[in-house]
Each structure stands twice: as C-alpha cells, then as structure tokens.
Amino acid sequence: MSLLLRLARDLFSRLFEKVDLPLLLALLGLMLVSLVVLASASGDNARLVMSQGARFGVGLVALLLLSRVTPGKLRLWTPLAYAGSLVLLAAVFVFGTGRSANLWLNLGVFYLQPGELLKLTVPMMLAWFLHAAPLPPGWRVLGVCGAILGLPVAMIVMQPDLGTGMLVAASGVFAVFLAGIAWWRIALFGGLGLAALPIGWQFLMPYQRDRILTFLNPENDPLGAGWNIIQSKIAIGSGGLTGKGWGQGSQSHLDFLPEHTTDFVFSVLSEEFGWVGVVTVLAIYLFIIGRCLWIATQARDGYARLLAGTVAMTFSVYVVVNGGMVAGLLPVVGVPMPLLSFGGTSAVSLLVGFGMVMSVHAHRKFMAS
C-alpha cells in the first residue's frame, strides 16, 4: 500500500517537477473560468461542459508530456514538422471538407484542421532558422523568414480562413520582432503595410468585405453579423460593474446573443460577471503572457527563447482580437477567446504551445538541481 502510494507520489512529482507552477496554475484558473461560464452559457448543458473538460484534459496531458522533451529535440524535429504541416495544408485543397470553406481534413477517426497545426509549426520553423542566423536580421534573413511565413499564410488565406491566417502571420511578425529586427525596418514595413491596405481590400472575399463594412456600420445588416454585434454590446454593457450574476445573463438565456458558447463566450462572461470579471480574466491573460516571456528570457539558447517568446505574444492576439470584436471595437474575425471559448482544436493546440514553453522552462540556463 505504501509502495503504491510512493509510486503515485513519485510519478506525480516527476510529471510536475518540470513545469512552471505559477504558469500552470494560471492556465488551470482560466480553464475553470471557461467551464463555469460555459455551464451558464450552454443553459446547463452538461454534455457540452464535459466535452470541453475532456479537451482540456487531453491538452493538459500533451502539455505535461511536452514539458519533458528538451528544446534540442524539438529543434531537431522542427523542419520535418514544418514540412509535414505544409503537406497537410496542401492536402486540404484536394481532400478538404467544411461548411463555408474547406478547412478540415477527414482522417476517418477525427477531423484535423491543418491551419491549426501551422500556428505551432510556423513559429517553430522561424525560431529554428533565426537561432542560427546572424542577428539582428538583415534583408537576406528577413527574406527567408518571409518565405517561411508567406507560403503557409497565403495558402490559409486562400482556403479562405482569414482568422487563422492572421494569427499565423502575427506569430511570424513577433518572431522577427523578438529576433531584434531594426526599428527603422519595422517602420518601413509598417508604412508599406498601410500603403498596401487598399490593394489587400481587392483580394478579400465578398463576405470578408461585408464584415468590415458591417463593423463600420452595424445597422446595415440587421439579420446578420451587425445584429450579433449590437446584441453582444447590449450584453456587455448591461453587465455593469459587477454583473448580473452567474446564470442570470438575459441576453444569452433569451437567445439574443448568438454563438454564446463559442466566439461570443466573452460577452456572456461580461454580462454575468461585469467589468470586475472582465478585468480579472484580462489580468490572468496578462500574467500568462508575462510569465511566458520571462521564461523565454531564461532560456538556454536562441531557439528556445524565440519559440517561447513567440508563443506568448501570439497568445495576446487572440485575446485582443476576440475581446475587441465582441465589444464592437474591432471587425468580426473568426478568432476564439483562448481557453475560454468552446471548441477543441484550438484549446488543444494552445496547450501544446504552452507545453513547449514548459519544456523551455524545464531546460533553462541555470537549472536548480
């Protein structure tokens, strides 16, 4: 009996010795918030809450396992992982399925969205390339980075999946930023980007243009996205400072708020827990990002550093884009609130990303033995 107990304790401590406890606790806190809000938003649909819990479980196991892999091993496998995810992405064009865009591959057992994989493999590949390149990056290095990033982003946007494309692109931008690209180059790219906006408009799909126009004038689309945003703002605004209380959000319970378990889950949280709840959750997000960046600075080599830093900064894009969208501060883009929205693929891939950060932490410069 005592042997069993010792074995269990041993296993437990070995699994958790490598992880950064503050980061893990913050992530667990967020997942708890997610389950609580989903329970209310789904109208006490136990199956939905349990399935989200199961996905968190899968993600956490992946996180713990990854934390035991050294960044060196990750680095070794990076080019293969990148190439493999590109092949899968290309396969979507041939075998893809999906409702309005072909984003999914049917693997028989489950559906896979290769775009989701690239959110991980693109930062890995950029870190792999940049860690050996002379830094701060010059034109030649930036050119290669552009190619590593541009090909998958172009393919994802063509599918068309603007939200994922934007997140992958952001991860690339952050990798180059953290690698120390000169400020004047940042200014130059920023200027060029602004100048290219009208050209980019021409390449958007009609529904994507509609979304931006709807954002500018929500009353134009009373049955579609505009109505959603209006209802979401009412939900948030009526929540007030301290909220209507758990399970008391009339906007979601009377079905005025659409998709209140997925993209608009943050509106439910805002309605039921008020500004206090919003700020608390934003603080947890900020803590997670800060903690990851700190772990990155402690990393042993350039690869680990860039990978952890990029994962952290990309995470912030989810929060800002989704939080801004549901409050009508930004146009509607299909980006979930990370670890809060219902939906398995993104939760698992986010936790895998944090698993890499844990791996960086476990194999940092000055390991306390």
Added chain:
Amino acid sequence: MRSLPRRKLKNLHAEAAQFQRRAFVGFVAIAVAMLGLAAGYFRLQVLQHEEYQLRSEANRIKPRPIVPARGLITDRNGRLLADNVPAYRLEIVAEQVRDLDATLAGLAELVALDDEDIARFREARRATRAFRPVPLKLRLSEAELARLAVNRHRFPGVEVVPYLTRRYPYGELFAHIIGYVGRVDADDLAAMGDSRNSALTHIGKAGIERYYEDRLRGEIGYEEVETNVEGRALGVLRRIPAKPGADLQLTVDARLQQAMVDAFEGQHGAAVAIDPKTGEILAMVSLPAYDPNLFINGISHRDWQALQAPSRPLFNRNVLGGAPPGSTIKPFMALAALEAGTRTPGQRTFSSGEFFLPGQARGYRDWRPGGHGWVDLNESLAQSVNSYYFQLAVELGVDRLDAFFERLGFGQPTGIDLAGEVSGVRPSRDWKRRTYNQNWFPGDTVNAAIGQGYWVTSPLQLARATAMLADDGVMRRPHLLRASQAGFNQPMRPEPQPEGVQVIGNAAHLAAVNAGLESVMHGPTGTARAAAAGSTYRMAGKTGTTQRVSRRGTERMDPKQLPYHLRHQAWFIGFAPVEAPTIAVVVLVEHGGSGSTAAAPVARRIMDAWILPPAEEPAP
C-alpha cells in the same frame, strides 16, 4: 545557411540582451493593448451601463426574415409551368433543444422520418449556426400536422412553419428547360454571400430555375417581432417588405412541346424548334427526361439511382451533348464554297462511288455503290452526294472552311439562357495541334466535308445555323426567356435580346442552298421525300446519319442489327413553310436508323403540329 555571410559572427550575449529588451517592449505593448481593452469595456459597462441596461430590459425585439414567393414560370401562352403551393414544414432550432437525439426519436413517432431525412438534417445543422432553424421535414401531411399540433408542448425548439413549395405541373415534359429547385446547401449559401439568404430553403439547381435564380428569388425582407420572456412572438413592430420574385414568361409552347415528345414515339434523342425570325425556342426536348418534382424536397436514394441509367435522363442533350453532324453539315459546306467563289450552283462534279486523294490508295466512298453520276449543287443536296463535298472541301482547304464555320457559330456556345453549354468541336489545324499535337492531313479535310471525323456539334448549334438559313442569313441568339414581370402590378416587359447578325449577305447563295434543301423533301430523288409525302406545305431539310463504327466493316449491314450502343445517330435539320418559315427544327434520334427513316419523320410530325391547326390542349 551556407549562403549567408560568414564574417558576421553570432554574438550570443548580445542576442540574449537584445531579446530581453524586445521581450520587455513587447510585454509593455501587450499590457497597453489590454489596458485599452479594459478601458473599452469600462466605457460600455460602467459609463454607458444605464443605456445598455435599458436596452437589455427592453430587448424583446427580434428580426425575423420574410421569404418572398418565388416567381412563376409560364409558357408563351400563359400556361403555368412552375408554380407555388402552400405546405407545412417541420423545423428545429438546435440551440433551444436540450437533447437532440431524444427529440428526433420522439418526432419520428409522430412524423414519417427516414434515415435520409435525419442525415440531411444533421448535415444542414452543421452548416448553419445554432440559433437558426433547420428544416427536418418538408411537406407535412394533414395527419402529421394534427399529431404535431397535439404534442407540440413536448418539443421545445421544434416549430411547424407554413411555406410555399414549388410544383411543376407538367412533370417530365419541361424537365430539361425549367430544371428544378432543391434544398439550399452550404455551398449555395457561401456562393450567395448575403447573410439574409440563410432564410431560404430552396434555390434553383438546374435549367431556367438556376439560370434566372436571382430574378425568380426576389429579395428577402424582414420584420421586427416583439417577443415575451419565453421568446414567443407577440406582435410585429416594423416590417421591411420582401420583394417578390419576377414571373417569367418563356418562349416555349406547351402544346408543341408535348407534340415534340409524342413525335419521338418512345425513341431517345433530342429536338429543338426555333422561330427563325426571333431566335425564340418554341420547344426543346431531350429524351429520356426525368420528373423535376422529385428533386424539390430532396430526391430519395432509389429515385436517384434510377436516374443514373445508361440512357442518362438527367443529361440535356441539346445543351450539354454533341455528336458529329454527318451530312447535315453539307448545306453549310455548299454555302461556304458559294461564298468563297470556288463553286457556282450549276457547276457539276462526277460521283463514281469512290473519291481518291492524289497519291492515296484508300478511297472515300459515296453512300450509293457505283456513285450518283454527274451532280450539281441541287442534286448533291437532294441525294446527299459525298464525293461532291469531298471535292468541294479539298478545293476550299481547311483554313477557309474553319473561318467560315466560325462565322456560323460552330465550335462556340450559342449563348442560350441555360447553364453549362458546351462548345463542341470545329476541326481546324490549330484545334488538332492543340488537342492531339498532330498535323492536319488532307484526309482530315475529306472527313470533315461530310460532317465526320473530329466534328462535334450540339443540336442547338445546328438549330441556330438552320434558323439562319430560314431567316435570310441573319443569325440570332436562341433563347428561352420571352418576357418578365417584376411584380403583379408591374407590366410584362419583353426580354431584350441582342440584334441578329447578318452572316450571309448574298441572297442568291442562300436561295441556291435552300432550293437544294427543298429538293431533299420534295424532289424526285430527295433522301427525305418519304417523310414529306402528303404535306400541305413546302418543307426544306437535310438528313444525316453518323456511324459509331467504320462503315467498311459493316457495309451491307442493317443498322438495326448492330449492338444498341453502336447503332447510328440519325439527324435531321429543316424549316417550313419554305416561302415564309415559321419554324426551324433539329432532330437527333439516338441509336436509330438513318436520318431519312428515323429522324425526318419525327421532324415532320413536329412541323405539322406547329403549322397545321391545333387539335386539342394537353392536360398538365
């Protein structure tokens, strides 16, 4: 990495320090963005809280789409070919249902639901957002309605909704013209873009229903409905009315259409009848056909399998099909030579039964063993003399032929208002180079002279060219839409059509060819004189027979003895009455005998139905 300059060594300490600075800057930027977000929420939740609080309490207003009635489709005399009838459907709003499987099982006891209904529902549910209703079953029966009315309280989120459903009173008769509407799927919605259209249940999938979908559909309106706390509707506050779809009047005549089907006497094939003066399609059939009513509420697996038969009932042969035109190309070949000045109508050619190219041992044969002797243009058409056209085509050369047939619209879609029209093949040096990467041989020209070899023409292309012969050399767009009415209080507006193009300007050339076509029907040697026997009006026409196997092997074989799929295709093109044509007809009989025995009699019956006084009205 080798390509990178080596002199620039990596400074690991500097990189780590640089990273620390960047990470700090990045963190500050993110913190500022989050603060901005918190400030934005502060404005909504604290500063504007009272306003939103009021709006939330008063929030009992939901928009509800109003789907307009789809436009009606009539024939040229106002007979209804597609109309709308009231019906009820069962809908489920997935978001409001606790346990979907239990609900479906419960409903299956009240309503006849088969696996296909449920599979389709699950498919549609995945494609729609959870707060939108998804139809489970269309066209509920009276008994089902009654059972649902009693048990409705047991199924929250389940609604019985009245709607208008499409009906095609003539069934198979207009299948290849009207097409059909079917259930909207995810691809349709993505293609339409506008989010309002998700309220639609049906969309045109084929034929006129598809081609003129935008006009038939109208514009979806909406009303703002006040609801009580449970979400039940109390009253309508504001209404943006829907714009009904336009009613379409087609050029076809239901009576002639029926006569055309009857004329085939059960054979397979296709036929088109055009008013040569306008390009209006008076009737058009592709046989066998299908019942478009099967598709409206989702076709069952068994019905669908039945439509996959080798005879291809779903395939519109007029628009999507094509075959070598055979001897029906000869009048246009003759016209090409007259226009180019290489022939005069009286010029004669000797037919010995076999034609040889210089330096070749292999001969090209006339259909009559021993040949036709000396023939002029008129006789060459009347008897369909191959060697006359072999000689004529060799004189002209493939390039001049190609240019002339391009002018007559061969090898190009006719522009009919149906989707997916094929181009066919107009053989030329260029085309053969592109398609087979081979040179053009003189033998190819000889084959092309009698509409064999590489030629592929659709019945519509031949019909357009035939109508041109009947309309003094003017070529028009064949079309199906005659007029439309954008609302019941609007006037019926004729559909504008492009001006006809004068492709043959020389009336003498046309007259010579048309005289030859008249001899085919009424001359003592005409190949189709049997089909014209006893007619009270004068006809012009040309027969054609194309083999699927070489004539050499089966020279003296009765065509009806060949295996079914290798039997001849019989063609007929023609118009009547010769003096003032009111109808141009193309007939293609598949697996028939020759053009004169299989296709010409069909054409005669069609022309009789149009020109002779009508017998009686067909019942829908």
